Amino acid sequence: MKKIVFTFPLIIIIIFLFHQKAIPQNFTRVNDIIALEKKLVEHSQSIQTIVSDFIQEKHLAFIDEVIISNGKFWLKDETSIRWEYYKPFSHVIVIHDEEFKTRDDKGRISSFNVNSNPVFKEVNNLIISSARGDLVADKNFDVVAYESSDRYLLKLTPKIKEIKQVINETKIYFDKADLFVVSVVMVESDDDYTVINFKNRKFNVPVQDDIFILN
Amino acid sequence: MYRYKTIFLYLISLLLINACSPVTSYNKIAHPGELDAFPKSVMGSNFDRLLYKADIRILDNYYTGLFFIKNDSIDNRIHIVALSEFGLSFLDMEYHDGEIKINNIQSFLDRRSLKKDIQQNFKLLFINLKDYNSKQVYKKPGEEIIALKVRNTFSRYYYFCDEAGEGNIYSIVQRRPFKRNKKIFLKYNDVPFPKKIVFSNNNIRFRMELDLLEVN
Numbered sequence A: 001m002k003k004i005v006f007t008f009p010l011i012i013i014i015i016f017l018f019h020q021k022a023i024p025q026n027f028t029r030v031n032d033i034i035a036l037e038k039k040l041v042e043h044s045q046s047i048q049t050i051v052s053d054f055i056q057e058k059h060l061a062f063i064d065e066v067i068i069s070n071g072k073f074w075l076k077d078e079t080s081i082r083w084e085y086y087k088p089f090s091h092v093i094v095i096h097d098e099e100f101k102t103r104d105d106k107g108r109i110s111s112f113n114v115n116s117n118p119v120f121k122e123v124n125n126l127i128i129s130s131a132r133g134d135l136v137a138d139k140n141f142d143v144v145a146y147e148s149s150d151r152y153l154l155k156l157t158p159k160i161k162e163i164k165q166v167i168n169e170t171k172i173y174f175d176k177a178d179l180f181v182v183s184v185v186m187v188e189s190d191d192d193y194t195v196i197n198f199k200n201r202k203f204n205v206p207v208q209d210d211i212f213i214l215n
Numbered sequence B: 001m002y003r004y005k006t007i008f009l010y011l012i013s014l015l016l017i018n019a020c021s022p023v024t025s026y027n028k029i030a031h032p033g034e035l036d037a038f039p040k041s042v043m044g045s046n047f048d049r050l051l052y053k054a055d056i057r058i059l060d061n062y063y064t065g066l067f068f069i070k071n072d073s074i075d076n077r078i079h080i081v082a083l084s085e086f087g088l089s090f091l092d093m094e095y096h097d098g099e100i101k102i103n104n105i106q107s108f109l110d111r112r113s114l115k116k117d118i119q120q121n122f123k124l125l126f127i128n129l130k131d132y133n134s135k136q137v138y139k140k141p142g143e144e145i146i147a148l149k150v151r152n153t154f155s156r157y158y159y160f161c162d163e164a165g166e167g168n169i170y171s172i173v174q175r176r177p178f179k180r181n182k183k184i185f186l187k188y189n190d191v192p193f194p195k196k197i198v199f200s201n202n203n204i205r206f207r208m209e210l211d212l213l214e215v216n
Helices: A002-022 A033-044 A118-132 B002-019 B032-037 B112-126
Strands: A049-060 A065-076 A080-087 A091-096 A099-103 A109-113 A141-147 A151-158 A169-175 A181-189 A192-203 B027-029 B049-058 B061-072 B077-084 B089-096 B099-105 B135-139 B145-152 B155-162 B168-175 B182-189 B191-201 B206-215
Touching: A033 A141, A065 B061, A080 A118, A109 B061, A118 A169, A118 A181, B089 B112, B099 B112, B112 B168, B112 B182, B112 B191, B112 B206
Parallel strands: none
Antiparallel strands: A049 A065, A049 A192, A065 A080, A080 A091, A091 A099, A099 A109, A141 A151, A151 A169, A169 A181, A181 A192, B027 B135, B049 B061, B049 B206, B061 B077, B077 B089, B089 B099, B135 B145, B145 B155, B155 B168, B168 B182, B182 B191, B191 B206
């Protein structure tokens, strides 16, 4: 009996501590996740184009290094994407009509089916789903939503093996003011993760179709 | 009659093997002191970190990204991490004590022959050439090109070094019985590390090009 009296509160404390750790600082859990999804989807329907700068930080914990990349991102009609990297080397990646094209710093263009690069495909699906706002209903992930004074946070834990092999968890931060993604954090292991921060975001600005065509 | 046929076949095989050798037009140098002309290893260890841009083709699939090489001099290890465009690592290896160990590899690369090839490629870049037991040095007549032939189980490796070109190793060829040669090409530009490294293995339809972006 003594043992139970001692063990039970200890378990409660441990559960409480783990629960606290799971909730990001300054965030509280959103209980009505369906309402949030509706809000995100409704808002995304009013967005035809997005143009944004981005800064990407790769944190490699075991060697204590951060690798920084930056560039510009274009999205049009949820199906056409252009990632243009300026640093550490200039190259362009375009997804248009299910085709994946790259142009390297020497102007060489390569064209492939988007399904040929599984890692790339998964990350792009995440970005497109974020733009559409339909991540909550995505059957590939367990989704938990949080909010702070100025951000929504969706924590996505992959359910399927193929995605789990690539990413343990994805955190997507939405700006409450414009309901679009400000930051994507892809966690591979506890201390090994990638952060993509979107800056200078512009919505519904004219984007010519030819920027998605590499010749 | 059967005996003569067998001897004849052996002789033809030997002739063919010799004809395919990458050093057929080279003269063997008896004096092993020529080995001093070679660098200690292709990459050396005089760096903190190297960043390479990577273009990889495996069968009909294409991948791009970065190769990050970190020299941990305290731990006496070299960490090699390959990252996709979005920073996700698809290959994580370390070189220690003359061997490459793979810590993590994504499923699209996780094929026995491919893993073995990648491990071998990086081992050839980092291994101290003096650590090979069996070494023979060849020189091309009239040119300042010397070749080092080393053996490792069933394979023979040839390191080609241009004495005129600051003594850098510009090519490594692997010869295996009944298989096509596997090659690594290296180009230099001012820095003591290869500016470009090209791994190609037609047996498994694998080609990887690394272009140096940063040295620290």
